[in-house]
Amino acid sequence: MKLDRALENAGYAVADEIRDGKWAHAKGIHDCPAVRCEEILAEMRRRCPGYTDDEYASALGQGFFDSR
Numbered sequence: 001m002k003l004d005r006a007l008e009n010a011g012y013a014v015a016d017e018i019r020d021g022k023w024a025h026a027k028g029i030h031d032c033p034a035v036r037c038e039e040i041l042a043e044m045r046r047r048c049p050g051y052t053d054d055e056y057a058s059a060l061g062q063g064f065f066d067s068r
Contacts, residue, residue, distance in 0.1 A: 003059050010048040011059030014040060015067050035060040 003011070017023055018034050026039040034040050035057040044056040051059075 003055070003062065004051075007048050007051055007055060007059045008062065010044055011056070011061075011063030012067055013063070014043060014047070015060055015063030019064075019067065034064075 014023075015034075018029070018040070023029055023034070023037075023040060023043075026037055028037045029040070040060065041053055041056055044051075044060065048056075048059075
């Protein structure tokens, strides 16, 4: 799936923030993959509205891959 540039950028930024510990407070962040954490998905929706949860999850997954 080809991601839109804005969605890619949001995924990268949020992935970086998660790695930096800025989302350690998010409920479930440690219990499930971050790409399925509801608080993280809500942040992705806020930053880049109009996509599906699967698209947000893909953007976050790609963001984690690209930011390592």
